[in-house]
Structures are given as structure tokens and as C-alpha cells.
Amino acid sequence: MSDARPDHAVGEAQPDRGAGVDWRLYLVTDPHLGGGRDAVPGIAYEAVLGGVGVVQVRDKEGDDDEFATHAVAVAEAVARACTETGRVVPVFVNDRLDVARELGLHLHVGQRDMPFARARAAMPDDLMVGLSIESDPQLAAALAGPGPVPDVIGVSPVWATATKTDTAAALGPEGADRLARAAHAHGSVRGGVRAVGIGGITPTTAAQLAATELDGICVVSAIMAAPDPRAAAAELLERWEAGKSLPPEREPA
Ligand SMILES: Cc1ncc(COP(=O)(O)OP(=O)(O)O)c(N)n1
Numbered sequence: 496m497s498d499a500r501p502d503h504a505v506g507e508a509q510p511d512r513g514a515g516v517d518w519r520l521y522l523v524t525d526p527h528l529g530g531g532r533d534a535v536p537g538i539a540y541e542a543v544l545g546g547v548g549v550v551q552v553r554d555k556e557g558d559d560d561e562f563a564t565h566a567v568a569v570a571e572a573v574a575r576a577c578t579e580t581g582r583v584v585p586v587f588v589n590d591r592l593d594v595a596r597e598l599g600l601h602l603h604v605g606q607r608d609m610p611f612a613r614a615r616a617a618m619p620d621d622l623m624v625g626l627s628i629e630s631d632p633q634l635a636a637a638l639a640g641p642g643p644v645p646d647v648i649g650v651s652p653v654w655a656t657a658t659k660t661d662t663a664a665a666l667g668p669e670g671a672d673r674l675a676r677a678a679h680a681h682g683s684v685r686g687g688v689r690a691v692g693i694g695g696i697t698p699t700t701a702a703q704l705a706a707t708e709l710d711g712i713c714v715v716s717a718i719m720a721a722p723d724p725r726a727a728a729a730e731l732l733e734r735w736e737a738g739k740s741l742p743p744e745r746e747p748a
């Protein structure tokens with residue numbers, strides 16, 4: 496599992512919106528695991544101080560107005576942490592296109608939400624749209640063109656998780672690596688389509704993914720349910736980085 500990346504300078508057809516984003520550690524929020532909706536902004540703030548580089552606001556309950564109020568609170572907390580750290584941390588909205596548009600936030604959709612092409616067409620050009628990918632055929636379809644491709648894919652799930660039980664079959668590190676390679680090889684975005692793995696990622700499993708071509712790991716419970724979200728984020732990042740610095744596994748002779 497090498498780090499080699501193709502050169503995408505030729506044939507670029509889509510803005511590289513994901514450039515400059517620190518994809519290594521992506522937090523998806525959850526109001527229940529976090530101890531209630533009101534606790535989520537504080538957790539997101541702490542998580543960014545601990546090293547989270549991307550945040551997605553996910554809350555399946557409530558109407559769009561309630562969700563928007565919640566998303567504003569989370570985005571403001573992330574902005575405060577960015578001011579303190581000098582970093583730029585993009586905020587995605589899970590599922591809700593109208594809220595993302597209204598608030599000027601990025602959007603993540605899944606295979607059972609609205610079609611990606613519809614979401615992309617409705618979103619402003621400067622905002623990212625992410626898509627969940629559960630299989631090779633789904634990725635092939637997402638990259639087939641001729642329309643825009645996702646700015647980032649959530650490779651899902653890497654492992655089974657109690658946080659979301661209606662997932663596709665677990666891909667494992669090998670499957671996640673295969674999908675990340677295919678996303679990176681896509682030629683219409685200069686840096687390739689970014690890929691983060693989601694599902695069952697903990698400090699223990701994070702290091703196993705560092706050897707893949709994923710750009711990062713995406714977690715819910717490992718940060719939302721942690722007693723100290725800042726320390727949890729820092730530990731996840733440390734495990735990811737430690738895994739990156741291990742020598743590559745030798746091919747059998
Ligand atoms: C980064 C990322 N990847 C995958 C998902 C899952 O999206 P989806 O399949 O639409 O499921 P819900 O999160 O909407 O329940 C995600 N949210 N983020």
C-alpha cells in the first residue's frame with residue numbers, strides 16, 4: 496500500500512475544492528453519544544483543538560429549522576477553535592441540502608439520500624459535496640461522468656459499528672484501500688477525489704488504516720462518547736501518524 500499519487504495536472508475539469516483541507520481526522524457529530532444536542536458544539540470545539548480537521552453535523556431528529564439552529568451553534572464553535580488555532584476546518588451538513596445551502600456549509604449525502612448529481616447541481620460551486628461509497632460499482636458510477644464527481648468520498652463502513660447499524664457490509668482495510676486508490680486515480684480533480692474511511696474506527700484500529708491510501712479517518716463515537724474529546728482526537732491523530740511512519744509491509748518473496 497504505497498503513497499504514490501498520479502499526476503493530475505492534465506485534463507483537470509473540476510475545481511480542487513479539497514486542496515488544503517486536513518483530511519486526516521474527520522468528526523461526524525451525534526447528539527445522543529455526546530450527551531444531548533446542547534453538548535455537541537462544545538465537543539466539536541474541543542475536538543478541533545485536539546486536531547480534528549473536518550467536522551460534519553449529523554442529527555437525524557428535528558425539522559430543518561431545529562437542525563439549522565444546531566448546525567449554526569456547531570459551526571460557530573468550530574470557527575472559535577479555528578480562530579484560536581489559526582486553522583481552517585470545513586463544516587459539512589449531513590443529508591440536508593436546504594440547510595447546507597441556507598447556511599453556506601458543505602454537504603455530505605449517502606447512497607440512499609438524494610442523487611449526488613442533484614445535490615451537486617443545487618449547491619454553490621465553491622462548496623464541497625461528499626458522497627458515501629460502499630462498493631466498487633458505486634464508486635465506478637460516481638466517477639463515470641460526464642458530470643461533476645464528489646469532492647470527498649466516505650468509504651463506508653470499514654468495520655461494523657454500533658453507531659449505525661443499517662450499513663452495507665464491512666469493507667475492511669483492503670477494501671478501503673482499493674476504493675481510496677481508485678478515487679485518487681480519478682483524473683478530473685487535480686489532487687484526485689479525497690477518501691476517508693468511516694465505521695468502527697478507534698485508536699486501536701486507526702493504525703491499521705494508516706497503511707492504506709485513505710486520506711484520513713472519520714469517527715463518531717471515538718470522539719463524541721469520549722470523556723475528553725480533545726485528548727481523544729489527539730490520540731487518534733497520533734495513532735494515524737504513528738501508523739504512517741511504520742515501514743511498509745514486505746511483499747512475500
Ligand atoms: C464522511 C461520511 N461518510 C459516510 C457517511 C454515511 O452517510 P449515509 O450513508 O448517508 O448515512 P447517514 O450518515 O446519513 O446516516 C457519512 N455521514 N459521512
Ligand SMILES: Cc1nc(C(=O)O)sc1CCOP(=O)(O)O
Binds near residue numbers: 717
Ligand atoms: C455515520 C456513519 N456512516 C457509516 C457508514 O458505513 O455509512 S458508519 C457511521 C457511524 C460510524 O460511527 P463510529 O465511528 O462510532 O463507528
Ligand SMILES: [Mg+2]
Binds near residue numbers: 589590603604605608
Ligand atoms: Mg445520509
